[in-house]
Amino acid sequence: MTAYSTTAKRATTAIPAPTAPLALAPRLRPAGRALKVSQRSQLPPFLALDVLRTASELQAAGQDIVHLEIGQPSTSAPQQVNDALVASLSATATHGYTLAFGVPVLRERIARHYSDWYGVTPETDRIAVTVGSSTAFAIAFMAAFDEGDRIAIPTPGYPAYRNLMMGLGLTPVAVRAGAEQNWKLNLAEMDSWDELPDGLMIASPSNPTGVVMDDSELAEICRWCDARGVRLISDEIYHGLTFGVRCDSALNYTKNAIIVNSLSKYFSMTGWRIGWMILPEDLISSSEKIAQNLFISAPTPNQIAAVSAFDCEAELDSHVSRYAVNRDILLSGLAPEFTGNSAPCRGAFYLYADISAVSENSAEFAKQLLLSEGVATTPGIDFDPDQGHRYLRLSFAGSQQDMSEAVIRINRFVSGR
Ligand SMILES: Cc1ncc(COP(=O)(O)O)c(C=O)c1O
Numbered sequence: 001m002t003a004y005s006t007t008a009k010r011a012t013t014a015i016p017a018p019t020a021p022l023a024l025a026p027r028l029r030p031a032g033r034a035l036k037v038s039q040r041s042q043l044p045p046f047l048a049l050d051v052l053r054t055a056s057e058l059q060a061a062g063q064d065i066v067h068l069e070i071g072q073p074s075t076s077a078p079q080q081v082n083d084a085l086v087a088s089l090s091a092t093a094t095h096g097y098t099l100a101f102g103v104p105v106l107r108e109r110i111a112r113h114y115s116d117w118y119g120v121t122p123e124t125d126r127i128a129v130t131v132g133s134s135t136a137f138a139i140a141f142m143a144a145f146d147e148g149d150r151i152a153i154p155t156p157g158y159p160a161y162r163n164l165m166m167g168l169g170l171t172p173v174a175v176r177a178g179a180e181q182n183w184k185l186n187l188a189e190m191d192s193w194d195e196l197p198d199g200l201m202i203a204s205p206s207n208p209t210g211v212v213m214d215d216s217e218l219a220e221i222c223r224w225c226d227a228r229g230v231r232l233i234s235d236e237i238y239h240g241l242t243f244g245v246r247c248d249s250a251l252n253y254t255k256n257a258i259i260v261n262s263l264s265k266y267f268s269m270t271g272w273r274i275g276w277m278i279l280p281e282d283l284i285s286s287s288e289k290i291a292q293n294l295f296i297s298a299p300t301p302n303q304i305a306a307v308s309a310f311d312c313e314a315e316l317d318s319h320v321s322r323y324a325v326n327r328d329i330l331l332s333g334l335a336p337e338f339t340g341n342s343a344p345c346r347g348a349f350y351l352y353a354d355i356s357a358v359s360e361n362s363a364e365f366a367k368q369l370l371l372s373e374g375v376a377t378t379p380g381i382d383f384d385p386d387q388g389h390r391y392l393r394l395s396f397a398g399s400q401q402d403m404s405e406a407v408i409r410i411n412r413f414v415s416g417r
Pocket of ligand 1: 071131132133134135158203206207235237261262263264270274275
């Protein structure tokens, strides 16, 4: 076992400082030579968004579409947050940039949120406000890893981790965490690899499966990473969206992990683009510089109004109750061919249904379901290139009426096959 080390594992090549005034002569490309397009940007499409595009086109053409493809709440931000946004516009200077890591009042409120929810209070200087959690991943990957580093990702998993890593020249490595693994991350599998990964990316509750890790499992993962010098990144964006269970944060068990979260899911504020990270000490300075260069700062009015989001639990918990009812409508109403082998969903707002009893090609199945019944879903291959052809992700973030309608249409489609 290697001890945890904060030193870089590979030497990086420094960019030489400019020595002379930049050359003024233009470097013309010879005629006929193709303009450069990077290889590493040739990423696979995010199929959920392709489905959304087709569904929206059908809807614009007058078709009645039930949306089960989108992973976002159908509700708006809490009223108190909307009011705070309006008030902030006249009360505070909101027109300018903030510090890259955000306004102090929000960073302090996030620290208090950890104390309230998890009983652990991170130092405020470890908290970085980001433009959604999506830019937090970019910062985390750039701050922690060098080109070629290998990062393990439990699969099925959220495709943007893998795609963004590839775009940054990192190497995502799948660790199976599907039905055969009882939907759990098998640490022994990584121990058996020739080379340990440099990093491990986890998410609980999971997108697309809704599977929630037990706290003991999370604690074990944190210990495993610390003992082996594997940098852990914990995506906790679906915290709060759980049914009958609660989740600890990786922060409860280690100071070496990068914690990522956002206001998009439980807080019902996807479009506000406010996320955050809790950084380990050794990544604070580099992450700040990356944030400065990547986005300068998160939207200022939204940061100020977002402080109120943490005081709206009654309203937000009512959404969670609705999701729980939605989940039950799908689980009890859908044909057993769908629900029988779906992942045990205890969180997020997704049902990851094993449709192999009716189709071995989830992309084609999703397309036909959309065209013939107007139900938009996401094929599993978005989340699992290997086994995803047998799975379909159904988002139950919509209304109860939508869920009931989806059950009727999906069952009709399945029985007609
Ligand atoms: C697991 C997971 N992480 C992160 C994100 C990105 O969220 P945002 O950038 O809105 O915070 C999503 C969005 O669907 C997600 O499902």
